[in-house]
Amino acid sequence: MPTRSDPEQSPGKFDSQNFLKQLTERPGVYRMYDDTGGILYVGKARNLRKRVSSYFRKSGLAPKTEALVGKIAAIEVTITGSETEALLLEQNLIKSLRPPYNILLRDDKSYPYIYLSSHSDYPSLTFRRGRTKKGGGIWFGPFPSSGAVKESLNILQKVFRIRSCSESYFRNRTRPCLQYQINRCTAPCVGFISPEEYQEDIRHASMFLEGKNPAIIQDLMQSMEDASRALEFEKAAAYRDQINNLRHVQEQQSVDGEGGDADVIAIAQDAGVVCIVVIIVRGGRVLGTKDYFPRYSLEQTEGELLASFLGQYYFGGDTRREIPRDILVPVAVDGQELLSQALSEAARRETRIRGNVRGERRRWLELAMTNARQTLLTHLASKETVYRRLLALRDLLELTETPSRMECFDISHSHGENTVASCVVFDENGPLKSDYRLYNIQDITAGDDYAAMRQVLTRRYRRMVSGEGKRPDLVFIDGGKGQLNVAREVFEELGISDIPLIGVAKGVTRRAGMEQLIDALTGAVFRVPADSPALHLIQHIRDESHRFAISGHRAGRDKKRRQSTLEGIEGVGPKRRRELIRYFGGIQELRKASVDEMAKVQGISKSLAETIYAALHDQ
Incomplete structure (x- = not known):
């Protein structure tokens, strides 16, 4: 199970x-x-x-x-x-x-809604806290921010001049109220606008609230730019806030989107651990998630793992789980047709295992993948997991004590450009990110990884010898014998002889689980079983040093080239960058936007929006 x-x-x-x-x-x-x-x-x-x-x-x-x-x-x-x-x-x-x-x-009684009343000719558009079934009408929401809703209603009433008064007040008017005098209402109470014209305004406002009419945002963006050019920055900031509030109101509510029942299943694996996340969708609503960490062999593919998991998930145990019409998966499942047939027979109706999906179901699948990666990361960093692996590492390397501080070094560059070295630190609680360091490597031949390794180790441990830096219990070098020999020479030059030094080489096949460990003291090369907790810890440390080195290199390269955050994204040229910044008002708001929000910008397709979202959140 x-x-x-x-x-x-x-x-x-x-x-x-x-x-x-x-x-x-x-x-x-x-x-x-x-x-x-x-x-x-x-x-x-x-x-x-x-x-x-x-x-x-x-x-x-x-x-x-x-x-x-x-x-x-x-x-x-x-x-x-x-x-x-x-x-x-x-x-x-x-x-x-x-x-x-x-x-x-x-x-349902504390969240803000926008309510369009059921009046046949002249409905009102008002703010409501809590939804009821009385009186008919149309409800838009719920929304997370009452301030954004009220501000957006204010703008909608200015633009479309829709009444906001109560039904009793509306029926008893004999002359226009103050809202008409300040150009916030068309005075339907006294017949100053025909029902047909008023209904057209209602239609436009409804389209906006459903996210189908972004024209008002375009007008506000133009007003914001005009105010900025006129050096009226406070006015420009007010327009920016209005744009953000309007986008918040018209935001697509994908969790409550397409109807139907589905189990959305995602898989993530790293450092010898597999995490499978199941998102349960019923009637188009996400009802919850469940996380699993099955035992597996490194020789298994993700398709094989999912096939094994699905069989146990739906047919294992004393009671069978509910089988939905659709089971969404990120990769092809081994024996997919046979498994679908078995599930259909058990459910007494057709059940499909699907991977190539679009629209809302694609978003569910992407959401499941994001959750699988985050859950796996949290699991790997848990104190219980790290402690168990530390004990295994102590026994593997035959250390006298369990290491309480481990450091790992890696080098990153692009064809020799902007070489950086990373030093990541793990302690008994896992990654110690406050002690991570990036070193800019200078005055070496482009692409000379040995010289880069010598420079970073000399800089790091010269300070330690002089009493300024913390002392590690164990040092890993991401590389083969060449890099490890350089590290051993640096330690000898600095007189360091009591810190174990281990090289982590990828091995001939360069596959996870096939790494070779090299002891700098003896020169011995040995492999560790793929299911060893000690190897999983070493993989985690090595992968973290690699990730940190690459992210540091990219940040330094982009700064050197004077690139913005968007410039490194394929398919996003100057015109699209300009449209994105105009629409969202800045990078900060762009980072907060969903894929669907990005896809509303002129020139940004759904696939490109997904690429932009991934790039902004992976940095």
């Missing part, structure tokens, strides 16, 4: 510090569990790390919150494409899970 990441697998006090270090800053939903696996609380966040961190501050918590935090044994998160999607998922989870620390009556 698949191994579930159940909260009860994490005994003892919740390790908030380690959890928060790896938590994403993207929007999403978090679920808190007690030590029995029972749900305590469900919440949403625009920034998951910032919001969850607020529960663990040292002072200023309300008594109820302190009681909640004292019971937390595990936290699970689901990343969403936007804050609105997080809000909708939070609502669904509160309804289905009924967590004791949530105010259950809050479900």
